Amino acid sequence: MNLDDDPLDPPALRARIERARADQPPLIRTSDTLRAVRRGLADGAAAPDWVAEFAGLFTRPAFGALGLAAVLLLGAVALTEWRDLESTLDWAQLTDIPIGGRT
């Protein structure tokens, strides 16, 4: 198992990566960025796409673990409640007493 630096195979991919590294970014004017930042500060604006940003939070492992814990907790509560209800029903049938009512 090689944990150290390892070029990507196959060679065609390596060659393409080498070529891609020479790519230069398109020109983004600093003045445009400054204007946008000033506007963002003035508006107190959130991220450009806050819905996706929010949804993106749930792909993080911490949120996944929290979600799993919440599901397990809900499942445990539902199971307990169901057992309580089931035993109440059994008891009601045995004693022939309507649930929540008087004879």
Next chain:
Amino acid sequence: MSEPPPDPSSNAASGRPAAGDPDAADVRAAQAGNAAAWETLVERHHGTTTALLWRFARERADLEDLVQETFLRMVRHLPSWKPEQPFGHWLRRIAVNVGRDYCRRQAVRRRWFGRPAEPDPERGAPTIEPEAPDRGPDPAARAAADEIKQLLSRLPPDDRALLTLHYLEGWPLADIAADFGWTLTATKLRAMRARARFRSTLSPQDLA
């Protein structure tokens, strides 16, 4: 967004100021409320930040958003910057986090909306368009970069970010570990798995 964690490679642990940080005076002025000072910082780091974020972005409009988001976060978090960490590293970490968030958003869009990983023509010309006046000087490099980004976009977000920084930007794994807040061993393991996953997603016609 959360504040970038302290850089373990900096002098923060020793409490010493980063020696000869050329940005320190401007950052202090910006922290004191001088707007011209943060604008100077934006101007000084605009090129390197744009180049870094271009490794993540698929199209020009996305790149603009990412650059703006990075500098907006920079200005908002300036009060938390400490002179013990070099400003350039601190800003680079913000940019990397913005890039990772972008990868996550794209992954979520693909998963929930089934949106293809191709550049969206509604949001500006694809970067390969010949009429783009600011196009990179090397069309073959642009085409190769577009292709590699498209292939990497099939990976989970952190794998994509890791391989992007390592192979396209040429970062050592130790630097990625420091910026991602992972241990070096964990980063090596993740890189190995990411490479294996990447290879498994490639079909023969991908590199034809």
